[in-house]
Amino acid sequence: xxxxxxxxxxxxxxxxxxxxxxxxxxxxxxxxxxxxxxxxxxxxxxxxxxxxxxxxxxxxxxxxxxxxxxxxxxxxxxxxxxxxxxxxxxxxxxxxxxxxxxxxxxxxxxxxxxxxxxxxxxxxxxxxxxxxxxxxxxxxxxxxxxxxxxxxxxxxxxxxxxxxxxxxxxxxxxxxxxxxxxxxxxxxxxxxxxxxx
Numbered sequence: 001x002x003x004x005x006x007x008x009x010x011x012x013x014x015x016x017x018x019x020x021x022x023x024x025x026x027x028x029x030x031x032x033x034x035x036x037x038x039x040x041x042x043x044x045x046x047x048x049x050x051x052x053x054x055x056x057x058x059x060x061x062x063x064x065x066x067x068x069x070x071x072x073x074x075x076x077x078x079x080x081x082x083x084x085x086x087x088x089x090x091x092x093x094x095x096x097x098x099x100x101x102x103x104x105x106x107x108x109x110x111x112x113x114x115x116x117x118x119x120x121x122x123x124x125x126x127x128x129x130x131x132x133x134x135x136x137x138x139x140x141x142x143x144x145x146x147x148x149x150x151x152x153x154x155x156x157x158x159x160x161x162x163x164x165x166x167x168x169x170x171x172x173x174x175x176x177x178x179x180x181x182x183x184x185x186x187x188x189x190x191x192x193x194x195x196x197x
Contacts, residue, residue: 141193148189155182 145190145193148186148193152186
């Protein structure tokens with residue numbers, strides 16, 4: 001582009017030189033040649049200024065291009081880094097989703113275990129309540145049996161010789177009947193305290 005403008009300017013200068021009339025006088029030739037040389041020099045300076053200006057513009061455009069290229073390279077690196085980061089985040093998300101699914105399964109199992117344990121706890125509480133009632137009943141029966149045993153021992157201890165002779169008396173047998181009735185009464189009291197009765 002610059003070479004074609006310079007060539008164009010050179011052709012214009014040569015064209016002006018050729019256009020100068022050959023038959024003019026030396027005095028007239030000197031003035032028009034000087035005038036023409038001045039014009040050519042001005043045209044050449046103008047072309048050199050344009051050439052300098054175009055070179056500066058070219059350098060400016062190339063500098064902007066270099067800056068834009070560096071910026072584009074930086075952006076490409078940033079995009080690549082963001083792509084890698086996005087890949088890492090997606091992987092982390094998948095890992096978290098898998099871990100969440102596993103935790104949900106474990107939570108469901110834990111809830112089932114808690115429900116089973118609560119049911120077992122209620123069953124054991126009910127069993128304990130029944131055992132407590134049985135224990136209380138056993139304590140009451142034991143106390144009654146103890147009392148009955150003490151009554152038997154007291155009757156046996158307080159039995160004297162007269163009671164023994166009257167018990168063996170063959171005619172009326174009243175004392176023997178009385179003792180048998182007392183023994184039967186004690187047996188009934190003991191049987192009533194027997195577990196399962």
